[in-house]
Amino acid sequence: MDRRKFLKIAGMSSLLGIGGFSVANTVRNDLEASQIKSNPAALTAKRWAMVVDMSKFKAPEDYQKCIDACHRVHNVPAGSDNPKHEIKWMWPDTYEHAFPGNEDEYLAEKVKDMPFLLLCNHCDNPPCVRVCPTKATFKRESDGIVMMDMHRCIGCRFCMAGCPYGARSFNYKDPRPHINESKQNREFPTRMKGVVEKCTLCYERLAKGLEPACVEAAKEVAVKKGTTPGLIFGDLEDPKSEVRKILSERFSIRRKPELGTGPSVYYVL
Amino acid sequence: MYNGGKIIIGILIFVGLVISPFLLTGEKATAKPDPKVDTPEIMKLPENERKCVESKDYMKREHMKMLNEWRDLVVRDGLTIYTSKSGKEHTMSLQNNCMKCHSNKTKFCDECHNYAGVKPYCWDCHIAPKEKET
Numbered sequence: 001m002d003r004r005k006f007l008k009i010a011g012m013s014s015l016l017g018i019g020g021f022s023v024a025n026t027v028r029n030d031l032e033a034s035q036i037k038s039n040p041a042a043l044t045a046k047r048w049a050m051v052v053d054m055s056k057f058k059a060p061e062d063y064q065k066c067i068d069a070c071h072r073v074h075n076v077p078a079g080s081d082n083p084k085h086e087i088k089w090m091w092p093d094t095y096e097h098a099f100p101g102n103e104d105e106y107l108a109e110k111v112k113d114m115p116f117l118l119l120c121n122h123c124d125n126p127p128c129v130r131v132c133p134t135k136a137t138f139k140r141e142s143d144g145i146v147m148m149d150m151h152r153c154i155g156c157r158f159c160m161a162g163c164p165y166g167a168r169s170f171n172y173k174d175p176r177p178h179i180n181e182s183k184q185n186r187e188f189p190t191r192m193k194g195v196v197e198k199c200t201l202c203y204e205r206l207a208k209g210l211e212p213a214c215v216e217a218a219k220e221v222a223v224k225k226g227t228t229p230g231l232i233f234g235d236l237e238d239p240k241s242e243v244r245k246i247l248s249e250r251f252s253i254r255r256k257p258e259l260g261t262g263p264s265v266y267y268v269l
Numbered sequence: 270m271y272n273g274g275k276i277i278i279g280i281l282i283f284v285g286l287v288i289s290p291f292l293l294t295g296e297k298a299t300a301k302p303d304p305k306v307d308t309p310e311i312m313k314l315p316e317n318e319r320k321c322v323e324s325k326d327y328m329k330r331e332h333m334k335m336l337n338e339w340r341d342l343v344v345r346d347g348l349t350i351y352t353s354k355s356g357k358e359h360t361m362s363l364q365n366n367c368m369k370c371h372s373n374k375t376k377f378c379d380e381c382h383n384y385a386g387v388k389p390y391c392w393d394c395h396i397a398p399k400e401k402e403t
Contacts, residue, residue, distance in 0.1 A: 036361075038348045075396075142347060149344045150394060184396070187365050192393040207349050 041209035045235030047124070047144035048201055049264040050215075051243050051252070052117050056230030062221060063092055063117045066231065069217035070199070075190045077178035087169040089199040090119045090214060098255055116267065117231075119214070120167040120199035121255060122146045124262030128159035128168065137196075144236075144264065145201045155194035164256050165263075168198045236264060302384040305376040310369060321370075322353050333389070336363060364395045372398040 057063045070076070070090045077087050092115035096103045099116075126146045128137050136152035137159050139145070160168045174193045184190070188204065191197050202212035210216070211233055218231035234241035243266070246252075252266040270276065311319055321328050323335075339361040342348045351359045360366045371377045374397045382389065 035352050036342055036348050037350050037352070039350055039360075042347070042349075138345070140345075140347065147344065151340055151344070186396050189364060189394040189396060192390075203347065207343075207347060 039207055039209065043206045043209055043211070045143050045241075046237035047235065047264065048122065048206075049234065049236035049243050049266065050119070050122075050201075050212075051232040051234075051246050051266045051268060053228070053230045053232065053246075054114055054116065054267055054269050056218075056222070056227060057115060057117055060092075060115065062230065063115060065221050066090065066117065066214040066217045067092075069213040072183060073185050073188065073202070073205075073213040074200075075175075075179050075184050075188055076197075077175040077190075078180070080173075080178065085172045087171065087175065087197065089169075089197070090117065092116060093118055099253065101256070101258070102253075111269065118165070118167070118255075119265060120146060120201070121165055121261070121263030121265045122199075122201055124264065125260060127162040127164065127259075127261060131158040131162040133158065140203075143206075145203055147200055147203060148197060150189070150191060150195050150197070153195040155196065157196060159196055164259050164261065168196050170196050302381045304378075304380045305373055306371070308370065308372045308377075310372050320355070322351065322359050336391075339363075363391060368398045373400060374398060375400060 067090045074089060076089055080086055095107070095112050095114060095116060098118055122145055124144065126137075126139055129139050129146060132138070133156060134152045134154055136149050136154070138147055138149065140147055155170065157170055160170060171191050171193050175191050179190060202210070202214075205212060211219075215229070215231045215233045218229040222229040232242050232246060234243035236243060238244065246268060247266060250268045252268045254263045254266055257263065323331075328335075339351070340363075343361050349361055351361045353359060368374065374392070378389075378391075
């Protein structure tokens with residue numbers, strides 16, 4: 001065999017090899033695709049966002065319903081004696097804590113004392129995801145939700161240090177004894193000792209075609225009071241969505257936008 | 270043989286010690302696990318619908334890999350529905366689907382896991398179905 005012939009055969013066979021490999025790959029992918037799919041009823045968006053209409057949250061009972069709904073649905077343990085051990089997915093705080101840097105000595109009293117409803121901001125550029133060494137927290141490419149994969153979390157708490165909003169809580173203790181067994185949601189897991197948890201924008205409800213629990217609770221409150229709901233949920237990239245409609249009409253603020261995280265939770269006063 | 274008697278007694282004691290675990294535990298150690306699939310939820314189904322997601326043989330061998338794959342698909346990719354070879358659609362969820370039929374965790378999961386000495390951490394977070402004391 002001369003060199004020319006050898007090179008020809010070698011070239012052809014490697015081409016065939018690559019071709020065969022890609023054919024085998026497409027066959028396998030086809031099989032997977034026909035076996036697994038998302039629920040056709042699921043709610044989808046390019047980037048989920050939430051608008052908190054503060055004119056609807058004046059008294060504690062207005063927002064407590066939303067917090068309770070969230071914490072009940074996700075088996076979040078009840079408060080602890082040690083504030084450091086508290087687990088919270090959704091919580092109220094004052095203006096100066098929620099929007100540091102914007103405080104003003106002569107700020108209207110009613111704004112100063114307003115209980116701002118805080119939750120994970122599901123940032124466009126989430127620092128918690130950047131620091132996670134195991135990719136336990138990640139941003140879903142499909143809809144921008146900053147998710148937690150509890151199976152992967154090793155409890156290093158880098159994400160808690162990374163999050164500028166304090167939206168993450170660490171399970172210093174086994175949460176099970178602190179969940180009222182009669183009230184727990186048996187459709188959703190609890191967490192275990194040594195993992196970090198936070199709001200997941202109710203990914204499990206979205207997958208079934210339901211709105212997040214807090215949004216649903218806010219709607220119930222609104223129906224009772226005969227007003228519009230205080231929490232509005234929708235697709236930020238869809239110009240016709242309800243959140244975009246509100247944002248185009250009213251003045252909104254976000255928490256610490258100067259950090260460049262691109263929070264997806266908007267507050268209108 | 271010097272001290273023949275002592276050596277033989279010593280050997281006998283040694284052999285006795287070595288085989289004592291087998292003698293003491295007897296049958297129990299070798300009792301085969303016997304997972305039960307006769308939960309009320311399964312018995313309620315008509316005969317021809319008493320089928321798992323895949324064949325019994327496949328599930329026995331591959332359930333752990335399947336569950337791992339399912340959790341990644343659901344949590345990370347947001348895909349929740351699995352179409353089995355028979356064409357039936359199933360929600361990929363341990364807590365909300367598997368255990369709805371197999372409501373006997375102690376007799377279904379633990380039976381083999383204890384025998385094989387594996388300790389999956391599923392139930393640290395996932396809530397096991399309530400079982401009636403028998």
